[in-house]
Amino acid sequence: MATTRRRTSSSRSTRRPEAIPPGSAHVAEPLDLRGALRDMTLIRLFEQEAERQYKRARIGGYCHLAIGQEAANVGVARGLQPQDKLLSSYRSHGFALARGTAPTGAMAELFGREDGVAVGRGGSMHLLDPEHGYFGGWGIVAGQLPIATGMALAGVKQGENLAVLCELGDGAINMGAWHESLNLAAIWNLPIVFAVFNNGYGMGTTVDQASAEPELYKRAAAFRMHGERVDGQDVEAVYEATARLMTRAREERKPAVLEVMTYRLRGHSVADAGTAYRTKEEIAEWADKRDPIALVTERLVADGITTEELDAITAETQALVDEAVAFAEASPMPDVSTLADFVYGDPNTAEQFSRMAPGSPAGEEQLLAQLVA
Ligand SMILES: Cc1ncc(C[n+]2csc(CCOP(=O)(O)OP(=O)(O)O)c2C)c(N)n1
Ligand SMILES: [Mg+2]
Incomplete structure (x- = not known):
C-alpha cells in the first residue's frame, strides 16, 4: 500500500511552526518574565561564545548548542521547585545555566579545566551541578531515563517531597529505555515528568521518519499516562505546563509526558552546518517568526519595558560570559596523575x-x- 506520510531520507524537510492552543488550568504563580528573558539571553550569549571558542579549538570533543530552544530550557527550569531534580540529554548548557549553575564553572567545564563543574571530566555534554538540582548532562541517547526514574523512586522511598523532570530529545523516544522507564514510572506511580524536546530532528532524521506515531505526547497513552503538547517557543506556556505537571507529580504521584515543540537554529553539533537535511527557508522562518527571545521581548515591550532596561540585561549577561571565558582560560588543565579519579x-x-x-x-x-x- 502506498503511503505519503513518510519522507525518504534524501528529501529535505519543510518543518513549519505549529499553532498550539494554550494550556488549560493555570495553577502556577505568574512567570517573572524579565528574569526569564535574562536567563534566555545569558544562555544565547553563552552558547554563541561557546561556538566561537569551539572554532578556536579551545573546546574539545563534542559541543551541542540549544540556540533557538532557550524558552524550552528556561520554562522547564523555572517550573521546578528548588528541591526538584532535573536531568537532560547532552544538549546541557541551557539547563545548567537556567537552574543557576555559575557560567564560570560551566565554561571551564567546556574547556576541560579543573574548575569546571565536572572537574573537567565531562565537557559540554556532561555538565553537572547537584547543588542546583541539575544531575546532568547525559551523552548516551535515552541513558538518563532509567537514572531519572530511579531518582524518582529514591525520592519516594526516602519520603522526600520532590519530583524529577527528565528531558529527552525526540530521537530518544524509540529506545528501549523509554519503554522500560515509562512503564515503571506508571506502575509505581512515580513523581516524574518526561519532557520530550521535539525539535523536529534527531541529527538529520525527521521525527516522522523515525516515529510511527509522530505526535509524541500521544505515546504516553501506551502507559496510561497523561500526555500533552506545549509551544516550546513560548516561555510562559512551557513554565505553566511544567509547574502544573510537576505539582501534580509531587502531590499526587502522577507521572506525565510533556512534549515541548521547539527548534534548534544551529546544526546538531557545532561540527554540523545543519543545512543538509532541512531548507534554509525553514531555518529562516523559525529565526524570523519564532525566535523565543524575540517573542518574549515583544511581550515585555508591550508591558512597558524600556530600551535601557533591555540593554542592561544584555550588558549584564555579556559581562558574565566574558568573565566565564577569562575564568576558564585561567583554570588549569587537570593533572594527568588524576586521570583515574572519580571513576x-x-x-x-x-x-x-x-x-x-x-x-x-x-x-x-x-x-x-x-x-x-
Ligand atoms: C545510544 C546512542 N545511540 C546513538 C547516539 C548518537 N547520537 C547522538 S545524538 C543523536 C540524536 C538524538 O536526537 P534527539 O534525541 O532528537 O536530540 P537532539 O539532538 O535533537 O537534541 C544520536 C543518534 C548516542 N549518543 N547514543
Ligand atoms: Mg531532536
Whole structure:
C-alpha cells in the first residue's frame, strides 16, 4: 500500500511552526518574565561564545548548542521547585545555566579545566551541578531515563517531597529505555515528568521518519499516562505546563509526558552546518517568526519595558560570559596523575570491593541486612 506520510531520507524537510492552543488550568504563580528573558539571553550569549571558542579549538570533543530552544530550557527550569531534580540529554548548557549553575564553572567545564563543574571530566555534554538540582548532562541517547526514574523512586522511598523532570530529545523516544522507564514510572506511580524536546530532528532524521506515531505526547497513552503538547517557543506556556505537571507529580504521584515543540537554529553539533537535511527557508522562518527571545521581548515591550532596561540585561549577561571565558582560560588543565579519579563513586574503592559478596556486585547482602534489621 502506498503511503505519503513518510519522507525518504534524501528529501529535505519543510518543518513549519505549529499553532498550539494554550494550556488549560493555570495553577502556577505568574512567570517573572524579565528574569526569564535574562536567563534566555545569558544562555544565547553563552552558547554563541561557546561556538566561537569551539572554532578556536579551545573546546574539545563534542559541543551541542540549544540556540533557538532557550524558552524550552528556561520554562522547564523555572517550573521546578528548588528541591526538584532535573536531568537532560547532552544538549546541557541551557539547563545548567537556567537552574543557576555559575557560567564560570560551566565554561571551564567546556574547556576541560579543573574548575569546571565536572572537574573537567565531562565537557559540554556532561555538565553537572547537584547543588542546583541539575544531575546532568547525559551523552548516551535515552541513558538518563532509567537514572531519572530511579531518582524518582529514591525520592519516594526516602519520603522526600520532590519530583524529577527528565528531558529527552525526540530521537530518544524509540529506545528501549523509554519503554522500560515509562512503564515503571506508571506502575509505581512515580513523581516524574518526561519532557520530550521535539525539535523536529534527531541529527538529520525527521521525527516522522523515525516515529510511527509522530505526535509524541500521544505515546504516553501506551502507559496510561497523561500526555500533552506545549509551544516550546513560548516561555510562559512551557513554565505553566511544567509547574502544573510537576505539582501534580509531587502531590499526587502522577507521572506525565510533556512534549515541548521547539527548534534548534544551529546544526546538531557545532561540527554540523545543519543545512543538509532541512531548507534554509525553514531555518529562516523559525529565526524570523519564532525566535523565543524575540517573542518574549515583544511581550515585555508591550508591558512597558524600556530600551535601557533591555540593554542592561544584555550588558549584564555579556559581562558574565566574558568573565566565564577569562575564568576558564585561567583554570588549569587537570593533572594527568588524576586521570583515574572519580571513576568509582566511593573514593575508597578497596573498601567498596571488600563488601562485595559473590554474585552481588555492590554489596547488596549488607544493604539487605540493614533493611530487614
Ligand atoms: C545510544 C546512542 N545511540 C546513538 C547516539 C548518537 N547520537 C547522538 S545524538 C543523536 C540524536 C538524538 O536526537 P534527539 O534525541 O532528537 O536530540 P537532539 O539532538 O535533537 O537534541 C544520536 C543518534 C548516542 N549518543 N547514543
Ligand atoms: Mg531532536
